[in-house]
Amino acid sequence: MIATVVDWDALLQVIWVSLLAGVGVTAAWAFAIVGASRALEHGRDRRTVETVLYATIGVAGLAVVLAAIVFSIVILTGD
Amino acid sequence: MGSEIIVVIVVATALVFDFTNGFHDTANVVATSISTRAMPPRVAVGYAAILNFVGAFISLEVAATVANDVVSVQANSIGLLAVFSGLVGAIAWNLITWYFGLPSSSSHALIGGMVGAVFVAEGPDNVFFAEGILGKVMIPAIVAPVLAFVVGGLTIVFLYRIVGRLRPGPVTGGFRLGQVLSGGMLALAHGTNDAQKTMGVITLALVANGTLTEAEFHVPDWVVVSAATAIALGTYVGGWRIIKTMGSRIHKMDAAQGFAAQGSGATVILAASHVGFPLSTTHTISGAVIGSGAAKRLSAVRWGVAGNIVVAWILTLPAAALIGGLTYLVTRLFGTGAAGPIIVSTAILIGSAILFARRSREGAAPGVVPATGSSPP
Numbered sequence: 001m002i003a004t005v006v007d008w009d010a011l012l013q014v015i016w017v018s019l020l021a022g023v024g025v026t027a028a029w030a031f032a033i034v035g036a037s038r039a040l041e042h043g044r045d046r047r048t049v050e051t052v053l054y055a056t057i058g059v060a061g062l063a064v065v066l067a068a069i070v071f072s073i074v075i076l077t078g079d
Numbered sequence: 080m081g082s083e084i085i086v087v088i089v090v091a092t093a094l095v096f097d098f099t100n101g102f103h104d105t106a107n108v109v110a111t112s113i114s115t116r117a118m119p120p121r122v123a124v125g126y127a128a129i130l131n132f133v134g135a136f137i138s139l140e141v142a143a144t145v146a147n148d149v150v151s152v153q154a155n156s157i158g159l160l161a162v163f164s165g166l167v168g169a170i171a172w173n174l175i176t177w178y179f180g181l182p183s184s185s186s187h188a189l190i191g192g193m194v195g196a197v198f199v200a201e202g203p204d205n206v207f208f209a210e211g212i213l214g215k216v217m218i219p220a221i222v223a224p225v226l227a228f229v230v231g232g233l234t235i236v237f238l239y240r241i242v243g244r245l246r247p248g249p250v251t252g253g254f255r256l257g258q259v260l261s262g263g264m265l266a267l268a269h270g271t272n273d274a275q276k277t278m279g280v281i282t283l284a285l286v287a288n289g290t291l292t293e294a295e296f297h298v299p300d301w302v303v304v305s306a307a308t309a310i311a312l313g314t315y316v317g318g319w320r321i322i323k324t325m326g327s328r329i330h331k332m333d334a335a336q337g338f339a340a341q342g343s344g345a346t347v348i349l350a351a352s353h354v355g356f357p358l359s360t361t362h363t364i365s366g367a368v369i370g371s372g373a374a375k376r377l378s379a380v381r382w383g384v385a386g387n388i389v390v391a392w393i394l395t396l397p398a399a400a401l402i403g404g405l406t407y408l409v410t411r412l413f414g415t416g417a418a419g420p421i422i423v424s425t426a427i428l429i430g431s432a433i434l435f436a437r438r439s440r441e442g443a444a445p446g447v448v449p450a451t452g453s454s455p456p
Binding site for chain 2: 005006007010011013014015017018019021022023025026027029030031032033034036037038040065069072073075076077
């Protein structure tokens with residue numbers, strides 16, 4: 001009975017989107033923290049290459065988070 | 080004229096429910112930010128109120144589910160009284176659980192109340208037990224907290240691995256900053272999912288009144304604006320006892336856990352809102368909070384408190400349904416006019432005032448999160 005009344009497509013969509021977005025976006029923020037923190041450390045030591053590399057990681061992580069937020073709102077407002 | 084008065088009472092009651100929903104539920108949304116000191120309590124509550132208001136405008140899928148897929152009401156005074164009684168059942172259950180400091184689910188209280196009242200008023204044929212209640216409420220109600228638990232647990236494992244070698248200071252600061260975003264998204268998600276339930280019920284009342292027909296379902300703009308305002312005001316007034324239960328009594332969180340819990344909860348609620356599942360924010364954030372704690376250390380979670388929450392969840396649907404059904408019977412004692420709703424509304428207002436007065440006399444201290452930001456006991 002349960003198999004016929006549940007909208008499995010919708011339920012599975014909730015599951016995979018939650019797993020992907022939940023883990024992915026929070027991980028991206030963690031990379032932003034790592035990037036910012038390491039970039040500051042290497043910047044103090046005047047290591048330009050490492051500073052640029054970690055700053056890029058930080059900016060990329062932040063960009064992923066902000067893009068995911070905007071994307072989710074755009075998707076929802078289209079309902 | 081009589082039915083117009085009932086519609087006004089139903090809309091007012093729905094907005095009161097929406098207010099209590101914000102009051103009761105949204106505290107859960109800000110608890111983690113307060114617990115980890117990412118934001119001072121008043122700032123967190125104000126921020127959540129604004130984003131709840133905004134969130135109410137971004138989707139109508141859940142409103143459609145509540146109005147069309149759970150129950151059906153006739154376009155007559157019986158249908159209107161059933162909607163009114165369902166709302167009273169939900170409000171009464173919310174007040175009871177608030178008074179005793181138990182997190183339950185406003186969403187399931189609302190659906191339980193509507194089911195009980197419509198079942199008694201219009202019979203079982205007008206309650207969609209299979210595809211509506213089981214398929215769109217019960218199964219998602221079980222899946223959501225488990226999913227949030229898993230996502231919260233996985234997230235915190237990844238976060239600790241990614242930031243593991245950094246000094247604690249920048250990590251804590253970074254995740255506290257992140258909680259401004261994750262807490263905001265969770266408040267937005269709450270406004271999206273929960274305000275829509277009230278919109279759905281008001282729309283159902285308008286169908287029962289003949290103002291709208293089921294065939295041409297749409298939520299009028301004034302319904303969206305008033306539901307958004309009510310839930311935002313309820314959020315601002317806040318539910319401090321619930322903050323205490325969710326924020327510190329489940330387990331003490333660090334900023335990474337708070338961020339993981341909020342981010343996980345927000346994604347599950349937003350994904351469910353997109354497909355029209357009327358989830359409970361309380362269920363979902365509780366699952367995420369427990370998951371983020373359990374993944375770090377099982378003993379960090381106070382499982383007794385988590386168990387009490389589960390019991391409250393199990394009780395919510397039948398208890399609200401019972402109160403909704405009984406309310407309908409009491410309302411019908413006064414006929415099918417406006418007298419019943421007026422008398423019952425007055426009674427519930429007096430009951431609420433008594434509960435608030437008793438709670439005030441007992442003092443806010445046991446349930447209030449310290450405004451100074453000191454660690455919760």
